[in-house]
Amino acid sequence: MYQSSSPKRADSRKSRTINGVGVQVEDTQICVVMVGLPARGKSLIAQKATRYCKWLSIDAKVFNVGNYRRHDTPQPTADFFSTGNAEGERMRKAAAEAAIKDMIVWFRGGGQIAFFDATNSTKERRRWIKDCCDKEGIETLYVESKCDDEDLIMSNILEVKTTSPDYQGQDPEEAAKDFRDRIRNYEKVYETIDDNGSENDLTYIKLLNVGKQCIINLIQDYLQSRVVYYLMNLHIKPRSIWLSRHGESEFNLDGKIGGDADLSARGQMYARKLPDLVLESVGDSRPLTVWTSTLKRTISTARFLPPTYNQLQWKALDELDSGVCDCLTYAEIKEQFPEDFQARDDDKYNYRYRGGESYRDVVIRLEPIIMELERSENILIVTHQAVLRCIYAYFMQKSQTESPWMNVPLHTLIKLTPRAYGTQEERYDAKIPAVSTWRGKGSVAKHEDPTEETIILGSKKEIAEAQHVGDKTEVKAPQDEEAVSSTA
Numbered sequence: 001m002y003q004s005s006s007p008k009r010a011d012s013r014k015s016r017t018i019n020g021v022g023v024q025v026e027d028t029q030i031c032v033v034m035v036g037l038p039a040r041g042k043s044l045i046a047q048k049a050t051r052y053c054k055w056l057s058i059d060a061k062v063f064n065v066g067n068y069r070r071h072d073t074p075q076p077t078a079d080f081f082s083t084g085n086a087e088g089e090r091m092r093k094a095a096a097e098a099a100i101k102d103m104i105v106w107f108r109g110g111g112q113i114a115f116f117d118a119t120n121s122t123k124e125r126r127r128w129i130k131d132c133c134d135k136e137g138i139e140t141l142y143v144e145s146k147c148d149d150e151d152l153i154m155s156n157i158l159e160v161k162t163t164s165p166d167y168q169g170q171d172p173e174e175a176a177k178d179f180r181d182r183i184r185n186y187e188k189v190y191e192t193i194d195d196n197g198s199e200n201d202l203t204y205i206k207l208l209n210v211g212k213q214c215i216i217n218l219i220q221d222y223l224q225s226r227v228v229y230y231l232m233n234l235h236i237k238p239r240s241i242w243l244s245r246h247g248e249s250e251f252n253l254d255g256k257i258g259g260d261a262d263l264s265a266r267g268q269m270y271a272r273k274l275p276d277l278v279l280e281s282v283g284d285s286r287p288l289t290v291w292t293s294t295l296k297r298t299i300s301t302a303r304f305l306p307p308t309y310n311q312l313q314w315k316a317l318d319e320l321d322s323g324v325c326d327c328l329t330y331a332e333i334k335e336q337f338p339e340d341f342q343a344r345d346d347d348k349y350n351y352r353y354r355g356g357e358s359y360r361d362v363v364i365r366l367e368p369i370i371m372e373l374e375r376s377e378n379i380l381i382v383t384h385q386a387v388l389r390c391i392y393a394y395f396m397q398k399s400q401t402e403s404p405w406m407n408v409p410l411h412t413l414i415k416l417t418p419r420a421y422g423t424q425e426e427r428y429d430a431k432i433p434a435v436s437t438w439r440g441k442g443s444v445a446k447h448e449d450p451t452e453e454t455i456i457l458g459s460k461k462e463i464a465e466a467q468h469v470g471d472k473t474e475v476k477a478p479q480d481e482e483a484v485s486s487t488a
């Protein structure tokens with residue numbers, strides 16, 4: 001289900017009610033067909049786009065044809081992918097058919113965007129997929145990743161292919177050589193999309209050399225254009241994203257929510273310490289761009305950062321609007337609006353404060369921030385509890401039930417580093433005491449600390465596996481999915 005913030009195409013959208021709040025629902029179904037030679041980032045692109053869709057409540061799923069092929073042929077050699085290998089061809093076609101079959105069942109159950117992840121390297125294969133989808137009224141959007149940067153392809157092979165289940169237990173050098181031979185076999189039959197106009201009826205985007213150039217054809221509707229825009233913004237340059245809440249505020253001390261309070265004395269100490277904490281975590285002298293909200297407490301927290309860091313204020317980073325409950329404590333909310341207090345505990349993600357916002361609303365307004373983050377390199381965001389939870393949930397794949405309850409401690413800098421499959425996390429504790437603003441379900445206690453049983457940022461298992469190095473904690477990166485090969 002997709003809740004839209006845009007008035008466009010309202011005609012083609014159904015509406016549905018969640019907790020008394022009307023939301024618009026897309027009824028379009030799209031099969032995004034990945035196209036490209038092996039090691040061109042197809043699986044990575046498909047998985048990132050799936051994560052983005054799910055974060056926006058669009059029901060999305062990857063169908064990786066390689067996973068189906070692995071069922072019968074777990075560790076093929078390059079020869080399996082040769083055109084002369086009739087048995088290989090038969091098995092590869094069977095894997096694609098099984099994947100399509102499951103995908104169609106998934107669409108019939110209401111799925112919205114499927115990523116059909118395989119090389120889909122011939123016109124014949126692409127036409128077959130279109131025919132299967134047309135019969136079901138499913139739109140097709142072809143995404144071709146082309147790349148002729150030999151160094152990048154080699155590093156892709158070494159980084160993700162030699163560790164794929166296709167080569168488990170094998171010598172990495174031999175694996176890399178075999179994978180190159182596999183690519184050569186594909187090159188013999190590979191037809192780029194629409195090289196001679198025979199595929200000009202297809203909806204497609206070609207991403208050339210990681211988005212240096214994009215060619216777009218026949219984008220038909222709103223949802224397709226959202227996916228295409230997202231894909232156009234992706235890059236793979238090494239970079240990190242730093243997240244921090246503002247320093248402790250006067251309102252935090254009183255247990256009041258919202259407002260536009262000043263920092264407390266300890267909050268001021270955090271603001272003074274933040275530049276050192278950032279320097280320690282950056283590890284070199286790269287300048288960062290700093291984004292704050294438009295509220296005093298984040299701007300104040302960022303004010304001692306070096307002048308070489310550009311600073312930008314975003315309204316979209318302002319704290320979740322608590323409407324009529326703004327400036328109240330949780331105890332006052334429970335007393336004055338008992339039904340609302342209960343409704344929020346029952347479904348915190350969807351509950352919208354009277355005259356204010358829900359977490360769902362915040363995610364929608366953060367979409368441009370996520371898009372800009374994908375385009376950018378090193379960014380430090382100083383923001384608020386609810387907003388940080390939403391941004392963190394995007395990168396770390398936290399569910400809508402979990403994310404609004406996560407504990408995001410004050411006076412802690414979080415560094416997220418996107419990797420090929422997953423995001424690595426490190427946390428830097430400023431060691432400046434602050435109250436806890438976390439609230440457990442059902443409780444109105446002021447400054448309650450999360451117990452062992454409650455969810456902390458990251459799951460208990462991740463925390464248990466975290467490594468402590470001085471004041472720094474490294475959390476094992478969650479994997480999007482296995483770094484597999486989609487080649488069938």
Ligand code: ATP
Nearest residue numbers: 038039040041042043044147156210420485486487
């Ligand atoms: P296969 O057909 O074997 O499944 P694939 O095309 O799905 O290969 P991935 O497994 O996604 O390739 O490869 C991941 C690697 O590709 C990562 O190291 C990632 O940094 C890199 N990568 C991501 N996007 C691109 C791109 N547009 N072009 C080239 N490489 C990319």
Ligand code: F6P
Nearest residue numbers: 256257258319322384385386437
């Ligand atoms: O208490 C600090 C604060 O940032 C409030 O301004 C905001 O309303 C609240 O946290 C959001 O957290 P929750 O959604 O858990 O109430």
